[in-house]
Structures are given as C-alpha cells and as structure tokens.
Amino acid sequence: MTTATVEQRLTEIWETPKSVWGWFASVDHKEIGRRYLVTAFILLAIGGIEALIMRLQLARPDQALLPPEMYDQLFTMHGVTMIFWYASPILSGFSNYLIPLMIGARDMAYPRLNAFSYWSFLLSAILLYIGPCMGQAPHGGWFAYVPFTNIQYSPDRGMDFYALALIFLTISTTVGAINFITTILRLRAPGMSISKMPMLCYSTGTISAAILFALPALTVDCVFLELDRHWGTHLFKVIGGGNVLMWQQLFWFFGHPWVYVIFIPAMGILSMIIPVFSRRPLVGYPYVAISTVLTGVVGFSVWLHHMFAVGMSDMSMSIFSAGSMLVSIFTIVQVFAWVATIWKGRLVMTTAMYFALGSIACLVIGGLSGVYTAIIPVDWQVHDTYFVVAHIHYVLIGANVFPVFAGFYYWLPKITGRMMDERIGKWSFWIMFLGFNVGFFPMHLLGLGGMPRRVYTYSAALGLGATNTLVTVGAFVLGVGILVSIVNLFVSLQHGRVAGKNPWNADTLEWDTESPPAPYGSVHIPTVVSRNPLWDDHDEEHDPDGSRIFDNGRQTPSTTWLDATPYAISQMPMESIAPLLLAIALFIFFGAMVFEMLWLALAGLILTFAASCFWLWPRPEEQPV
Amino acid sequence: MSTTVNVFHNTGERVVLPLDVNRGAMAMWMVIATEASLFITLFCAYFLEGNNKNRWLIDQPPKFTYALILLAILVGSSIVLHWGEKQLKLGRYGVARIALAVTVLMGLGFLTLQSFEYLSHWKSLAPYSDSYGAVFYTITTFHAAHVIVGLLILGYVLCLPRYAPACESPYRPYHVASLYWHFVDVVWLFIVVILYLIPNGVVYVH
Numbered sequence: 001m002t003t004a005t006v007e008q009r010l011t012e013i014w015e016t017p018k019s020v021w022g023w024f025a026s027v028d029h030k031e032i033g034r035r036y037l038v039t040a041f042i043l044l045a046i047g048g049i050e051a052l053i054m055r056l057q058l059a060r061p062d063q064a065l066l067p068p069e070m071y072d073q074l075f076t077m078h079g080v081t082m083i084f085w086y087a088s089p090i091l092s093g094f095s096n097y098l099i100p101l102m103i104g105a106r107d108m109a110y111p112r113l114n115a116f117s118y119w120s121f122l123l124s125a126i127l128l129y130i131g132p133c134m135g136q137a138p139h140g141g142w143f144a145y146v147p148f149t150n151i152q153y154s155p156d157r158g159m160d161f162y163a164l165a166l167i168f169l170t171i172s173t174t175v176g177a178i179n180f181i182t183t184i185l186r187l188r189a190p191g192m193s194i195s196k197m198p199m200l201c202y203s204t205g206t207i208s209a210a211i212l213f214a215l216p217a218l219t220v221d222c223v224f225l226e227l228d229r230h231w232g233t234h235l236f237k238v239i240g241g242g243n244v245l246m247w248q249q250l251f252w253f254f255g256h257p258w259v260y261v262i263f264i265p266a267m268g269i270l271s272m273i274i275p276v277f278s279r280r281p282l283v284g285y286p287y288v289a290i291s292t293v294l295t296g297v298v299g300f301s302v303w304l305h306h307m308f309a310v311g312m313s314d315m316s317m318s319i320f321s322a323g324s325m326l327v328s329i330f331t332i333v334q335v336f337a338w339v340a341t342i343w344k345g346r347l348v349m350t351t352a353m354y355f356a357l358g359s360i361a362c363l364v365i366g367g368l369s370g371v372y373t374a375i376i377p378v379d380w381q382v383h384d385t386y387f388v389v390a391h392i393h394y395v396l397i398g399a400n401v402f403p404v405f406a407g408f409y410y411w412l413p414k415i416t417g418r419m420m421d422e423r424i425g426k427w428s429f430w431i432m433f434l435g436f437n438v439g440f441f442p443m444h445l446l447g448l449g450g451m452p453r454r455v456y457t458y459s460a461a462l463g464l465g466a467t468n469t470l471v472t473v474g475a476f477v478l479g480v481g482i483l484v485s486i487v488n489l490f491v492s493l494q495h496g497r498v499a500g501k502n503p504w505n506a507d508t509l510e511w512d513t514e515s516p517p518a519p520y521g522s523v524h525i526p527t528v529v530s531r532n533p534l535w536d537d538h539d540e541e542h543d544p545d546g547s548r549i550f551d552n553g554r555q556t557p558s559t560t561w562l563d564a565t566p567y568a569i570s571q572m573p574m575e576s577i578a579p580l581l582l583a584i585a586l587f588i589f590f591g592a593m594v595f596e597m598l599w600l601a602l603a604g605l606i607l608t609f610a611a612s613c614f615w616l617w618p619r620p621e622e623q624p625v
Numbered sequence: 626m627s628t629t630v631n632v633f634h635n636t637g638e639r640v641v642l643p644l645d646v647n648r649g650a651m652a653m654w655m656v657i658a659t660e661a662s663l664f665i666t667l668f669c670a671y672f673l674e675g676n677n678k679n680r681w682l683i684d685q686p687p688k689f690t691y692a693l694i695l696l697a698i699l700v701g702s703s704i705v706l707h708w709g710e711k712q713l714k715l716g717r718y719g720v721a722r723i724a725l726a727v728t729v730l731m732g733l734g735f736l737t738l739q740s741f742e743y744l745s746h747w748k749s750l751a752p753y754s755d756s757y758g759a760v761f762y763t764i765t766t767f768h769a770a771h772v773i774v775g776l777l778i779l780g781y782v783l784c785l786p787r788y789a790p791a792c793e794s795p796y797r798p799y800h801v802a803s804l805y806w807h808f809v810d811v812v813w814l815f816i817v818v819i820l821y822l823i824p825n826g827v828v829y830v831h
Contacts, residue, residue, distance in 0.1 A: 109648060110648070110652060113652075174659055177655075178652050178655040178656065178659075181655060182648060182651050182652060182655075185651075186645075186648065186651070212655055212658050212659040212662065213658070213659070213662045214662075215659065215662075216659055216660070216662040216663035216665075216666050217662070217666045219663065220663060220666045220667055220670065223763075224670070224763070227752075227759065227763065231752065231753065232752075232753035233752055233753055233756075233758075233759035233763075234753070234755055234756045234759055235670070235674070235756055235759045235760065235763075237756075238677075240680070240754070240755040240756050240759075241674065241677040241678075241680030241681050241755045241756040241757065242674065242677070242756040242759070243673050243674055243676060243677060243756070245673075246670060246673045246674070249669075249673065250666065250669075250670070253666075557642065558645040558648070566642060567642065567645075568642055568643055568644060568645035568646075569642045569643070569644055569645060570645045570648060571644060571645070609777060613781060616781070616798075618785065618786070
C-alpha cells in the first residue's frame with residue numbers, strides 16, 4: 001500500500017460530503033471549530049457596537065441620545081452577549097479546532113454531540129436576539145437581579161428571552177464540556193501522559209469540569225425566575241416567604257466559576273504561545289498545570305465577594321475575602337512562569353507575541369484592581385461604580401480578547417493555510433492596546449470619583465465630562481484596532497504567504513499536520529515521548545508497518561487517563577443531521593416557553609424526544625467491521 | 626464485542642486493541658455529575674428558603690407515608706434493572722428485556738402514586754401558596770421530570786433491536802440507561818431524607 005492510497009483512503013473515510021446536506025450534517029471538529037470562531041466573533045462585533053453606542057451616550061454629561069430604557073437594554077445586551085455568547089464560545093472554538101490535533105486524535109470524543117453543541121449555541125444566540133428585534137430586550141444587567149426582573153417591574157418578555165436563552169445555552173455549554181473532558185482524558189496520542197499534555201488541554205479540561213458543577217446553579221436560577229414571573233410562585237418574593245438574595249447567591253455561585261471559564265483557557269493559549277516565541281519550553285510546567293487546576297477549584301469559593309454590599313456576617317465575608325485573595329496567587333504563579341520563560345528565552349517578536357505581552361500587562365493591572373476589590377472596605381467604597389467596570393474590562397479584555405487575538409495571529413495560518421500580515425497585525429495591536437488603555441484606565445478614576453455604573457447619564461456638575469469623553473475616544477480607537485485586524489484577515493486570505501506545516505517552528509502536534517489540516521488530521525496517529533513533541537529527536541509519525549493508520553473506518557485509539565497507553569479503539573460516528581434537528585426542537589421548546597405557548601412547547605418536547613430517538617438509533621454502517 | 630478490530634504497534638510491541646465500549650458510559654457519568662449539582666442546588670434553595678420559615682403558611686412537616694412507599698418502588702425497580710443487566714451480561718437477552726419492562730412499569734407506578742401524593746398535599750399546599758410550596762413542588766417535579774426522562778430512555782432501550790453480529794446485544798445502551806435510572810433513584814432517597822424525614826424528625830425531637 002503506497003502512501004498516496006493511504007491518504008486517499010483516509011480522506012474518503014473522514015471527509016464530509018460537499019453538499020448542502022453535508023454542510024448541515026458535518027461532525028468534523030475543524031468545521032465546527034471554525035463555525036464557533038466565526039459565530040462568536042460576529043457576536044463580539046455586535047456586543048462591541050452596543051458598547052460603542054453606549055459610549056456615545058456617555059461621551060458628554062446630560063446627553064439624550066438614548067432614552068434610559070434603551071440604555072438599560074443596551075448595557076444588558078452588551079454584557080450578556082460578551083460574557084455568555086462571545087467569551088466562552090470563542091474559546092470553545094479554539095479548543096474544538098485545536099485540541100484533537102494537539103493530542104493527535106482524529107476527532108472529538110463525541111463528534112455528533114459536538115455538532116449539537118454548536119447548533120444549540122447558534123440557536124440560543126438567535127433566540128436571545130429575537131428580543132431586541134421585538135423591542136423587548138432584557139434590561140436587568142447581565143446578572144439580572146430580582147426583584148427588578150420580576151414580572152411587576154419587568155412586564156415585557158425581555159427577561160424571559162434572557163432566562164430561557166440562557167438555559168438553552170447552558171445545555172450547549174454542558175455537552176461541550178462533557179465532550180472536552182472525554183476527549184482530553186481518553187483520546188490523547190499514545191505516550192502523551194498527563195504530565196506531557198499541552199497547556200491548553202489543562203485549561204480546557206479544568207474549565208469543563210467547572211462547567212459541570214457550576215452551570216446547574218444558573219439553570220435552577222433561571223427556572224426559578226420563570227416560575228416567579230409566570231407561575232405565581234414566591235421563590236424570590238418576600239411576600240410569600242421567598243428569599244430575594246437567593247437569586248444573587250445562586251447566580252454568583254455559577255457566576256464566579258464562569259469568570260474563570262472565560263479566562264483560564266485564554267491563559268492556556270498564552271501558555272502555548274509564549275514558549276514558542278521565547279524559543280524554550282515553558283518554565284515551571286508542573287506549577288502552571290497545578291495552579292490552572294487549582295484556580296478552577298478555588299474559583300468555587302469566592303462567589304460571595306460579588307455580594308459584600310448586601311449585609312452578611314463578618315465571618316462569611318472574611319472567608320470569601322481570603323478566598324478571593326488566595327485565588328490571585330494561582331494566577332500570579334502562571335504570570336511569573338511566563339515572565340521567567342521570556343527571561344530565559346530568546347524572544348521572537350511576532351504579532352502573536354505582541355498580543356501575548358500586552359495581555360500580560362493588562363491582566364496584571366486587572367488582577368491588582370481585583371485584589372483591591374477583594375478587600376472589603378475598598379469594595380464597599382467602589383461597589384457599583386466604574387472602578388468595577390474598569391476591573392472587569394481589564395480582566396476580560398486583557399485576559400480574554402488579547403489572548404484570543406494572539407491565538408488568531410498564531411493559529412489562523414494553521415486554519416486558513418495563509419500567513420497573516422505581520423506589519424498590519426502590529427499596527428492593529430498598537431491601536432488596540434492604546435485604545436484599550438486610554439478607554440479603560442480612566443474608568444478607575446471615574447469610579448473613585450463617584451460615577452455609578454448602569455446609569456444612562458450624569459450631571460455636568462460631577463466634573464467627569466472630560467474623562468468620559470476620553471473613555472469614549474479610547475473605546476472607538478479600540479474598535480478601529482479590531483477593524484484593522486479584520487481587514488488584515490481578509491487581505492491575508494487573498495494575498496497571504498502560504499503557511500506550510502509549521503511556520504512558527506512550534507512545538508505541539510497540531511503543527512505536524514498540513515495547513516489547513518486534512519480531514520483526518522495526521523496520517524499516522526503520532527506517539528509522543530516529551531512535552532515538546534516537534535522539538536525533540538523523536539519522529540512522532542514513525543510507523544514503519546502502518547499499524548497506526550486505522551483505515552478500517554472512522555477510528556481513533558483510546559488511551560488510559562494518566563499514562564496514555566492505548567487500550568482500545570474508538571469507533572466514530574458518520575455525518576448526521578440529527579444534532580441540528582435536536583437543536584431546532586429545543587429551540588421550538590424554549591421559544592414557545594418565552595411566549596407561553598404551552599401546546600407548542602409540548603410539541604417541542606415531543607420533537608426533542610423524536611430527534612433523540614432518530615439520533616441514537618443504531619446504524620449498521622457505523623458498526624466496526 | 627470480542628472481535629479484534631485493530632493491531633497496534635507501540636514501541637516495538639504489538640498490542641491487540643478491542644473496541645472501546647465505555648465512552649458512552651463516561652458521558653453518562655458526567656451527565657450524572659452535572660445533574661447531581663442541579664439537585665444539590667435545589668436543596669440549597671430549600672435551605673435558603675428555610676431561613677424564612679416563620680412566613681410559611683403551614684408549620685406541619687409533610688406526611689411521609691407516600692414518600693416511603695415511592696422510595697420502596699424506586700429501589701425495587703433499581704434492583705430489578707440491575708438484575709436484568711447481569712442477565713444481559715450472561716447472554717439471557719429475553720430475561721433482560723422482561724426485567725427492563727418490569728422496571729418501566731414500576732416507574733409508571735411511581736408517577737401514578739406520586740400524582741396521588743400531590744392530590745393529598747394540594748388541599749393544604751400549592752406551588753403558589755408560599756415559598757415552601759414553591760420549593761417543595763419544584764424539587765419533586767424536577768425529580769418527576771427526571772423519572773419521565775429515565776422512563777423514556779428505558780423504553781427506548783426496550784425497543785432497540787439486536788443489531789449487527791459484532792454487537793449482538795444492546796448491552797451498552799442498557800448499561801448507560803440503567804446508570805441514569807439508578808441516579809434518579811438515589812436522588813429520590815435524598816429528597817425523602819431532606820424534605821420528608823428530617824423535618825418530621827425535628828418535630829419529633831421537639
């Protein structure tokens with residue numbers, strides 16, 4: 001059997017049919033990862049435009065560009081879009097595309113579930129955005145505190161869109177997390193023991209576990225909200241013995257781990273990029289790995305710091321204050337590891353590295369203001385002011401958007417097969433970095449100066465007009481910087497240099513595949529002997545008798561959790577339209593619940609069951625031969 | 626499932642690899658983990674609402690006779706199902722299917738009896754009467770929904786054909802579905818203890 005025929009055979013086995021049906025039925029992790037990246041990026045743009053409109057309103061004191069109600073809807077949609085529908089899905093996009101390639105597997109562990117995860121993410125975003133199209137967007141901020149969001153204060157359907165779209169999204173995120181955990185634990189290439197995994201696997205695995213335990217709190221919370229709004233219960237209403245603070249307790253029990261969900265994988269991206277452009281392995285690999293996992297664990301014990309102002313016992317406040325300071329230690333371990341890697345290495349200043357370094361700078365500023373707000377008296381002072389807004393944006397833009405852009409500049413050559421333009425990229429970085437700091441650093445001062453968040457305007461007498469104008473200018477400069485990168489992408493797609501297998505001389509297995517990768521990834525399932533497979537002498541694909549090709553159908557080896565010793569073959573499913581049908585059925589259910597059309601909701605449930613049956617019905621052609 | 630599907634060459638040693646049959650069960654374990662967190666959250670909500678006990682309309686703990694009978698039904702069904710799984714491993718497919726059918730019937734019995742229990746409570750307590758009613762009915766209805774889902778899964782496995790000679794029995798679906806069913810039973814045990822027995826015990830101690 002010659003190599004050419006092996007590649008043809010593998011392509012035949014793994015390629016998605018190029019047809020309309022194939023497009024909707026694709027279960028290829030690369031296709032799904034690309035869709036995740038594109039959809040989440042579009043949502044980033046939408047959320048960004050919402051923010052810019054808000055900044056126009058706040059540019060001068062006492063402006064009336066937006067009525068208060070519309071301002072409320074805009075900041076809510078901005079927060080909800082960015083935190084739920086952009087920040088986590090974009091990281092899922094990277095992980096989806098890269099992790100199977102990085103660990104030498106042919107696909108994710110549950111390819112159809114992966115497709116379902118994407119479709120339900122997309123449809124939940126559509127469900128959320130039906131609200132604003134009807135003029136009934138949610139308006140309670142991204143954390144939607146009761147009693148304001150109860151039916152008597154929010155009578156239109158905005159909050160229903162919020163609650164039900166979120167429950168829909170939790171389903172998508174949870175099945176995605178299950179998929180990542182199984183993929184990372186079971187499908188690693190032979191020899192890639194747990195101590196040799198790329199750092200992105202550690203971070204994605206950690207947050208996937210956190211998702212399993214944290215998201216149900218949000219689901220329960222949103223169900224409670226719907227019950228209170230439409231079914232007459234008294235869960236959050238004092239009048240029937242309800243507990244108003246329960247919303248906050250449950251929301252933040254979910255919410256703080258969620259902050260790490262949208263932040264830890266971005267740290268993982270940095271831990272992948274910085275060693276490559278420092279031309280040496282990551283310093284303190286075990287410590288970075290352990291502190292990644294511990295961030296996820298300790299992240300569950302800090303949620304009360306969002307509620308220091310509600311009036312709690314000193315004991316619980318002290319415990320959670322200590323927890324919040326403790327968690328910063330695990331983050332700083334990673335930061336020191338990066339700094340040490342840079343220090344000991346030989347820097348290659350690519351655009352990806354610019355973004356990575358910029359990210360570290362912003363992350364440190366955001367982390368320090370986080371330590372401030374973990375201290376109770378300071379928190380009381382700055383609670384609900386722009387200081388907190390500055391803090392979350394330094395953390396989320398510094399430790400999510402900048403790493404994501406670093407990831408784009410680093411991995412897009414792999415995904416598109418073309419190099420991005422470095423010169424335009426560096427321009428884009430400097431514009432973004434400048435705009436971000438001009439826009440968000442003064443927010444600290446606004447907050448200390450007493451400007452409350454979520455208020456649609458402010459009086460000229462406060463004397464904050466000039467600072468606010470500066471913030472607005474900064475925000476627009478940041479937007480221009482992002483636009484430059486988008487232009488760069490389209491220019492590079494046309495005119496970029498052909499990337500080749502490994503343009504950066506990087507160390508991990510995804511760079512051992514073609515750019516863009518073939519449908520099956522690598523021809524031979526690689527074997528791994530070190531943490532930096534492509535930097536060592538061992539030939540990953542060395543397989544003289546072709547026993548690691550697996551061309552008997554869609555198959556990939558299963559390996560043990562810790563040592564990655566192969567012990568079985570995983571049979572992978574073929575393309576299927578069922579994931580899309582299931583997502584549509586759920587969309588009908590949740591959409592009907594928003595409008596309280598109970599019969600349609602019941603029909604949605606029946607369709608859900610029917611789609612699941614269709615999905616799971618055994619197909620002889622998928623059985624191993 | 627004993628058929629060899631591939632020979633694997635790893636560091637000079639040839640290994641015969643069987644088919645991986647546990648991937649689905651692993652997903653189910655994670656579903657159980659996240660569902661368990663869901664119920665833990667619900668129990669936390671119950672205790673949080675308990676802070677406002679003095680505003681609840683009735684200060685009587687719920688009667689637990691029904692709940693214990695329901696527990697007996699579910700535990701019995703789990704035992705039957707587990708026995709069926711053992712039969713399946715031994716290759717007695719017909720017996721296993723009968724065990725599965727009995728489990729489904731017991732589950733239906735559970736739902737019927739629980740609706741009677743609801744009727745008996747309803748006179749004094751409705752979901753919209755106070756926060757206790759809300760949280761009581763929410764938790765038990767969440768559980769009932771899980772019972773219904775479990776029954777749908779079990780019924781589906783009951784209908785699965787014996788396909789393809791290589792996978793001669795629907796053993797894997799049977800195993801995965803029974804994991805879920807056992808979980809649903811364990812949740813009911815916790816509901817009985819937390820919602821029924823402890824409040825009654827507290828009254829008795831006073």
